Structures are given as C-alpha cells and as structure tokens.
Amino acid sequence: xxxxxxxxxxxxREGDSSVINCTYTDSSSTxxxxxxxxxxxxxxxxxxxxxxxxxxxxQRLTVLLNKKDKHLSLRIADTQTGDSxxxxxxxxxxxxxKLSFGAGTTVTVRA
Amino acid sequence: xxxxxxxxxxxxxxxGKRIMLECSQTKxxxxxxxxRQDPGLGLQLIYYSxxxxxINKGEISDGYSVSRQAQAKFSLSLESAIPNQTALYFCATxxxxxxxxxxxxxxxxxxxxx
Numbered sequence: 001x002x003x004x005x006x007x008x009x010x011x012x013r014e015g016d017s018s019v020i021n022c023t024y025t026d027s028s029s030t031x032x033x034x035x036x037x038x039x040x041x042x043x044x045x046x047x048x049x050x051x052x053x054x055x056x057x058x059q060r061l062t063v064l065l066n067k068k069d070k071h072l073s074l075r076i077a078d079t080q081t082g083d084s085x086x087x088x089x090x091x092x093x094x095x096x097x098k099l100s101f102g103a104g105t106t107v108t109v110r111a
Numbered sequence: 112x113x114x115x116x117x118x119x120x121x122x123x124x125x126x127g128k129r130i131m132l133e134c135s136q137t138k139x140x141x142x143x144x145x146x147r148q149d150p151g152l153g154l155q156l157i158y159y160s161x162x163x164x165x166i167n168k169g170e171i172s173d174g175y176s177v178s179r180q181a182q183a184k185f186s187l188s189l190e191s192a193i194p195n196q197t198a199l200y201f202c203a204t205x206x207x208x209x210x211x212x213x214x215x216x217x218x219x220x221x222x223x224x225x
Contacts, residue, residue, distance in 0.1 A: 004153075008151060040218075040219075041218055041219075042115075042201060042216035042217050042218045042219050043154075043201065043214075043216040044216075045214070088153060088154070097142060097144075097159060097161070097205070098156065098159075099214060101153040101154040102153050103151050103152055103153040104151075104153050
C-alpha cells in the first residue's frame with residue numbers, strides 16, 4: 001500500500017540475523033503488524049506492537065518501533081531456512097476495519 | 112478444517128469469462144474482506160462487508176463484484192475477466208473491532224486469466 005513502504009528483497013546466511021525495515025505515514029496507527037507468508041499459503045500474523053511501545057521481543061523475533069520517524073523493524077535472530085518467506089508490514093487503528101500493507105519483503109535464507 | 116476456506120485454490124480462465132471465487136468462514140466474524148496480491152504491490156483491498164447487508168468498495172473495486180450470501184460466505188466475481196486480473200486473491204475475516212488478533216486470512220486463490 002502507498003502508506004507503508006518496505007524493501008522488496010533480503011538475502012541472509014543461515015545462522016545470521018535478518019533485519020527487515022518498514023516505514024509508515026499514518027500517525028493514527030494504533031497497531032503495527034508483521035505478517036509472514038510462506039509459499040502457497042495465506043498470511044499468518046507473526047507479531048505485532050502497540051504504538052505506545054518501542055520494543056517487543058518474542059523468542060527469536062524483536063520488533064523495534066521509532067514512532068517519531070514512523071519506522072518499524074523486525075529482527076530475526078539465528079535465521080533458519082524455514083524463515084524463508086515474504087514478510088509484510090501492516091498498520092491499522094484499533095477501531096478501523098482496514099489494514100494497510102506494505103509490498104512485502106522476500107527473505108531468502110542461503111546455506 | 113481451516114477457519115477461512117477459499118475455493119478454488121487455483122484457476123485458469125479465458126479473457127471475457129465470468130468467474131466466481133468463494134470464501135467461507137467458521138470464525139463467526141461479521142466482517143469479511145477480499146484482497147488482491149500482486150508481486151511488489153502487497154495487498155490491495157477490493158471489497159469489504161461489515162455484515163450481510165453492508166457491502167463497501169475498497170481501493171480497487173473496478174471490474175469486480177461481491178455477494179454476501181450469509182454471515183459465513185462472501186464471494187468475489189469477475190464479470191468479464193481480463194489478463195491484468197491475474198493475481199493471488201485472499202479472503203479475510205475480522206471481528207467487530209480491529210486489534211492485533213483481528214484478521215484471519217484464507218490460503219488464497221491463484222487466478223490466471225489467459
């Protein structure tokens with residue numbers, strides 16, 4: 001979507017950390033999301049962060065939010081081959097029906 | 112069974128043909144959505160429905176129509192398919208409010224118009 005931007009491709013070596021970046025424009029965003037899409041599958045919610053937080057950690061995943069710069073990142077520690085997928089950044093407000101998605105970052109994990 | 116089921120999973124159709132994509136859900140959600148995914152463009156909203164009698168156009172509704180047959184069923188039609196409607200189509204549902212766990216997506220229908 002035009003309001004959410006992310007780079008299209010990322011290649012990472014197995015065992016290294018991956019960092020996927022996203023910028024958004026809507027200052028009324030309440031939640032920011034990361035979705036994962038594996039080949040042939042739908043979108044699966046990976047993690048999310050509320051807009052009044054600046055960091056959230058969930059096992060190998062770390063989400064960082066810089067609200068001033070409207071910048072969101074997803075770090076995957078110890079990247080595995082099963083992490084190869086398309087990762088979508090999305091933003092939405094709590095009482096709004098609509099999520100705005102970025103174009104998706106294709107992450108390729110190489111041995 | 113999946114919470115959101117889309118049929119067919121794959122479809123090839125000819126230019127000018129009418130085609131219907133179907134979506135059914137067992138989440139009990141009132142809100143249903145149709146999105147289109149194109150490489151490099153992410154997901155774009157085609158239509159959404161807040162309940163059986165409330166249907167709304169999204170960002171890219173031209174060339175598409177929808178029908179909400181029941182709370183659990185929301186179908187997308189291409190009246191006269193054209194090649195640039197070749198894409199991956201997703202149905203999704205959500206409850207009355209947004210929030211982080213709100214959306215559930217189907218597995219998608221890959222449509223090719225030749």
